[in-house]
Amino acid sequence: MTTVEITPEESAELGRALVDALNPLAAAVRSRGTGLPEERSWHGEPVEIALSVLSAWKLVDVEVKRLTALAAATAGSYGASYEQLGAAWGITRQGARKKWPEAVARPARPGVLELFGGTAELTEAEDGWRWSAVAADGTAGEAAAGYPSREEAAAHAGAFLAAGGVGEGSSRLG
Template identity: 80%
Template sequence: MTSVEITHEERAELATALLGALDPLAAAVRSRASGGLSAERMWNAEPVEVALSVLSAWKLVDAEVKRLTAVAAATAGSYGAGYEQLGAAWGITRQGARKKWPEAVSRPAARPGALELFGGTAELAEDEASGGWRWTAVGADGVTGEAPTGLRGREEAAAHAGAFLAAHAEGVGRTEGQEPTEA
């Protein structure tokens, strides 16, 4: 796989989409920072305070992009991609990919249709009646989840199951002493 380039037009469209997605998060961050002032009043502050609220929102987006990137790398690894391929897709060396996503390349699954990621397991299955795919999973934290049939293919089912397993890795999304909740 070669390096992926982005055109000027694609970059402009991406920026517009990202800014649109950031707006509600930035507003929530700003609301908390302003002590819950109304939407009209919370933006009436020193420009540096407003800019720092937006920067805080971008940090949250950055963390979520990193998490989703790890899910994508782990999904590719579960299909047999090696660190050399992951590195090529990301524009880094094989060693860099191994360091960035140390658990992305897994041993082959014990059986077809099985994923073992982030300490949890998922089963992928095709629904012959509808032609769609579904998944059932148990996260490392013990939470179970499933997707109804209708996913367009094995890859889509694996991506959704991988995201579920990442979200339910041991200790993710809960504080000490808090019991896991059903998805």
């Protein structure tokens, strides 16, 4: 995915929409700060009014950052890499990892589980998801049949690795 550019027309429309959305928040912030009712909160020194608007934008900025992190984590949970997150945000892979360190939480090698000192590889086959593994004790194993989901295959592979190689389709290596 590449970074999407915004047209001048879209930028102007976005600016208007953001100001329209900000006005009620800015009025509430100004009212709380002055003690005046909202309909009178805009009466006062221009510098104080401008600072109230700035304070409201700060609140929006905090919320946008929270929602941005949520969007990055959601993309990561669906399999997006830091490289993809960075491309979408217009930054490097390393920049994305620094900005959203918890967004991508999966093994460094997709389709590989490293658990209990052993390793399992998950692959998609015609009959579903399969796994093949080597447990910490050197015992090899593989799925006897395909599983309907990657998660189910991973669960069975994980159980094989946790048991130290005891389970379906196991044989001692070496």
